[in-house]
Amino acid sequence: MINLFYISTEIFLSLSILILLLIGVFKNKSELFIYNFTCIILLVGLAININLNPQFPIDLFNNSYKIDYFTTLIKSVILISAFLVMLCSLNYVKQNDILKIEYPILILSSILGMLVMVSSNDLIVFYVGLELQSLALYVLAAFKKDNILSSESGLKYFILSALSSGLLLYGCSLIYGFSSSTNFDLIYQNSESIEYGIIFGIVFILVGLAFKITAVPFHMWAPDVYDGSPTSVTVIFAILPKIAALTVFINFLYGPFLEMFDQWQAIIIFLSIGSMVFGAVAAIGQKKLKRLIAYSSISHMGFALAGLSVGTNEGIQNSIIYLIIYLIMNIAFFCCLFMLKRENQYFDKVEDLSGLSKNHPLLSLSLMIILFSLAGIPPLAGFFAKFYIFTAVIEQSMYFLAIVGLLSTVIAAFYYIRLIKVMYFDEQKEKYDLNHSIGLKMILVISSTIILIYFVNPNIINNFVLDITLI
Amino acid sequence: MNFPIISSLILLPSIGALFLFFINSKNINGIKYVSLFVSIINFLISIYLWLIFDQSSYEFQFVESRVWIKDFINYKVGVDGISILFIILTTFITPLCILSVNSSIKNRLKEFLIAILLMETLMIGVFCSLDLVIFYLFFEGGLIPMFLIIGIWGGERRVYSAFKFFLFTLLGSVLMLIAVISIYWIAGTTDVEELYKLGIDPKYQNLLWLAFFSSFAVKTPMWPVHTWLPDAHVEAPTAGSVLLAAILLKMAGYGFIRFSIGLFPVASEYFVPFIFVISLIAIIYTSLVALMQDDMKKLIAYSSVAHMGFVTLGLFTFTQQGVEGGIFQMISHGIVSAALFFSVGVVYDRTHSRRINDYGGLVNVMPKYSILLMVFTLGSLGLPGTTGFIGEFLILMGTFKKSFLVAAIASLGVILGAAYMLWLYKRVVFGELTNQKLLKIIDLNKVELSILTLLALSIIFFGFYPDPFSNTYSVSVENFINEYNDKLNNFNLQNQ
Numbered sequence: 001m002i003n004l005f006y007i008s009t010e011i012f013l014s015l016s017i018l019i020l021l022l023i024g025v026f027k028n029k030s031e032l033f034i035y036n037f038t039c040i041i042l043l044v045g046l047a048i049n050i051n052l053n054p055q056f057p058i059d060l061f062n063n064s065y066k067i068d069y070f071t072t073l074i075k076s077v078i079l080i081s082a083f084l085v086m087l088c089s090l091n092y093v094k095q096n097d098i099l100k101i102e103y104p105i106l107i108l109s110s111i112l113g114m115l116v117m118v119s120s121n122d123l124i125v126f127y128v129g130l131e132l133q134s135l136a137l138y139v140l141a142a143f144k145k146d147n148i149l150s151s152e153s154g155l156k157y158f159i160l161s162a163l164s165s166g167l168l169l170y171g172c173s174l175i176y177g178f179s180s181s182t183n184f185d186l187i188y189q190n191s192e193s194i195e196y197g198i199i200f201g202i203v204f205i206l207v208g209l210a211f212k213i214t215a216v217p218f219h220m221w222a223p224d225v226y227d228g229s230p231t232s233v234t235v236i237f238a239i240l241p242k243i244a245a246l247t248v249f250i251n252f253l254y255g256p257f258l259e260m261f262d263q264w265q266a267i268i269i270f271l272s273i274g275s276m277v278f279g280a281v282a283a284i285g286q287k288k289l290k291r292l293i294a295y296s297s298i299s300h301m302g303f304a305l306a307g308l309s310v311g312t313n314e315g316i317q318n319s320i321i322y323l324i325i326y327l328i329m330n331i332a333f334f335c336c337l338f339m340l341k342r343e344n345q346y347f348d349k350v351e352d353l354s355g356l357s358k359n360h361p362l363l364s365l366s367l368m369i370i371l372f373s374l375a376g377i378p379p380l381a382g383f384f385a386k387f388y389i390f391t392a393v394i395e396q397s398m399y400f401l402a403i404v405g406l407l408s409t410v411i412a413a414f415y416y417i418r419l420i421k422v423m424y425f426d427e428q429k430e431k432y433d434l435n436h437s438i439g440l441k442m443i444l445v446i447s448s449t450i451i452l453i454y455f456v457n458p459n460i461i462n463n464f465v466l467d468i469t470l471i
Numbered sequence: 472m473n474f475p476i477i478s479s480l481i482l483l484p485s486i487g488a489l490f491l492f493f494i495n496s497k498n499i500n501g502i503k504y505v506s507l508f509v510s511i512i513n514f515l516i517s518i519y520l521w522l523i524f525d526q527s528s529y530e531f532q533f534v535e536s537r538v539w540i541k542d543f544i545n546y547k548v549g550v551d552g553i554s555i556l557f558i559i560l561t562t563f564i565t566p567l568c569i570l571s572v573n574s575s576i577k578n579r580l581k582e583f584l585i586a587i588l589l590m591e592t593l594m595i596g597v598f599c600s601l602d603l604v605i606f607y608l609f610f611e612g613g614l615i616p617m618f619l620i621i622g623i624w625g626g627e628r629r630v631y632s633a634f635k636f637f638l639f640t641l642l643g644s645v646l647m648l649i650a651v652i653s654i655y656w657i658a659g660t661t662d663v664e665e666l667y668k669l670g671i672d673p674k675y676q677n678l679l680w681l682a683f684f685s686s687f688a689v690k691t692p693m694w695p696v697h698t699w700l701p702d703a704h705v706e707a708p709t710a711g712s713v714l715l716a717a718i719l720l721k722m723a724g725y726g727f728i729r730f731s732i733g734l735f736p737v738a739s740e741y742f743v744p745f746i747f748v749i750s751l752i753a754i755i756y757t758s759l760v761a762l763m764q765d766d767m768k769k770l771i772a773y774s775s776v777a778h779m780g781f782v783t784l785g786l787f788t789f790t791q792q793g794v795e796g797g798i799f800q801m802i803s804h805g806i807v808s809a810a811l812f813f814s815v816g817v818v819y820d821r822t823h824s825r826r827i828n829d830y831g832g833l834v835n836v837m838p839k840y841s842i843l844l845m846v847f848t849l850g851s852l853g854l855p856g857t858t859g860f861i862g863e864f865l866i867l868m869g870t871f872k873k874s875f876l877v878a879a880i881a882s883l884g885v886i887l888g889a890a891y892m893l894w895l896y897k898r899v900v901f902g903e904l905t906n907q908k909l910l911k912i913i914d915l916n917k918v919e920l921s922i923l924t925l926l927a928l929s930i931i932f933f934g935f936y937p938d939p940f941s942n943t944y945s946v947s948v949e950n951f952i953n954e955y956n957d958k959l960n961n962f963n964l965q966n967q
Contacts, residue, residue: 372615377641378608387604387648394652402652406645413641417618417634425622425630455608458540 153228168208355428793869
């Protein structure tokens, strides 16, 4: 008897998607209703998900789907951030003429895909979840279909992502061929004797996943796609798939491939160093904020991967703290982007921030806090995120990784403080509109307050991850 | 549990800053009075702390400790005879900075005072934190307000200077962060008191020492990483230059005592020749550079580098006189350089020029100013009867014990110091009044007069009667030297 109770979040989301589709087809002018209803669905889904937090790990469907504290936590994080993203981008979506019934429904399906990915304990289930997520995101990237940049970014994302999915599938087939199972636990048992086929499989799977979290050298699509997509989609790209993909990284590396730690550690360290350094250096010359944040998120993913490369529980926990703080900072950053609007036109160039502090003191104060935090300056939350990562890294005496990482934060600090310079030291320009939705303002205020006062009691966030023990 | 007096010292300026945040920025007087009130209260609290401080004990006093990050870091603060003086220096200088904004800051006064008060919190935090991570937080946190102070309210090349300041200091201190985390894994704690007791395995000490050094050397600043300082000083507004010179530079000197020498005695002994050489270069070379400057602020900035060179020289003699001299020199330099920067600020506000050639003959139009500037000049060059003399004299005494040659070369620095300071004074104050603009210049107003008089009085008073300072730190320094020698002897015994 399969206990469907434990996947009620997924069931609820699938049913809602179907019902919303029906409403959208049969009812005229229901776009706004569906959008708002989607926000509520995400909240209800969150409530259901928190409510079924199991005391012990649960396996479903022949052990191909697992629910435990870790997956529940990540799912909650995904649902909360999806809700916040939807809430803060409402005005943008309305004013840019992308409020169609498909828009929220596609987001919901992509989130459903992420939830499946996070819980998967089987290569096939994992792949189904991944593709559900990606397919919805391809459409979203190209959602502003009259805009050439948006179409380009959708196509680019589709082609490169399809390529990476192909590599990933090839890896999966190799793994299946050499371990004669698609189940994670069975792969773990069967792969004790190290075979080259399995190592090749691991490499291919890691390459595919590195595409998804934009780790160097598989990052090429990110700046163009971030820049071309509508900003409301960029914020999704910057946050949601990264949480899911990084979780899958953890699921793979510390699940079926744990025995091969020595083999994959070098790969992860390479990805990590490459991302940290490249992200920091390449962002310096950027003139558009969205491209800049794309490179910055490449760099941040490098730090999260550094936490995964150490092979300890602390490393995993610190990576997840890093991820949570990263998403708070990014949501806050995009809230600021949504506020740079004048007469229904949105601005996203660095020079548009010029002299912002004189016209909009509070907005620039929050943005300053966010940027200093992204740069990792104490005592803001971003510093602690990096501090925990390096604590785990140095525990394993990986000094080279730590030194490279910290030096890259210095390089990265340069372009973050350049933005602050533009805001605070340069001449002011025209004012921007002030009529933002209350949701947007609330999210910005709350997230920047969290960033600012995180140091008062770090245990509030840290306690969530203490129970995660995968090794 | 006792009243958490140190935490309230740290927190009070922040609370004041938060309060300022909610005041309408048009209410200029309200903003000034609130920030002045807060900083004066803080000064009184620190004086009270000094009065009830037990000078006969070298232990850390008023220690507060509570769990901060579970199983990892405790929030721990406390003072001993060395750190309490720096706290008083901080709380003494800050109200003066706030008083001085009257004439120098024209726009965004509220934000400026918030930044100054936040700086005060962070600076006090640096001097009383007894945990490496807490220390790092306060030490690095100072970057944010200082970056804004230079960048928003600075002079023409403020952006360049602000970036240089920020990136230099950040680059130096990330290595310290690695060292702090490494210490946690090597010794199992980042609590300074515990670490003093446990000691750190000598085989790691050299690398850790270098990591800490990279941070402190940039902040001190030591040759050859001192180049950010003249730029930052020149472009920062008066109050910013004062905070930088008087207190921020002392963070590094304090860091050398508390962490570099205290935690890594074996490595410190090993690196003594290295420190001596670069201190001497700093003293001689930057004095020569100072002679060549035509910008008043730049000259004083280079003189700061030279004076801090004396400080590192004194600290690394590990003699009672040398270390006491180093500490006294830091306090003295804190007061003297603050006074000099205030003085430059006074004339800069009137003429908007810092070039020495634009001045001359000021004694004819600004007699009060000229007298006070004389006191500060003499204090800076170390005339007997001023605080500068005691610091340099003790340092040279300590150095003579260690090495005659080093002390002889360092003494040359004293002469050079007299040369550039007196020449500066001559060119600015004496001579013919050639610049017509200066004819209309008015002498000090009441606020400026009271700031400068207060500083002049303390330079002379503590120059004649240094006991209040020396009584406070002597027991701590004695214990510091003893522990240092014990640890070194232990190490040498083990190696035989």
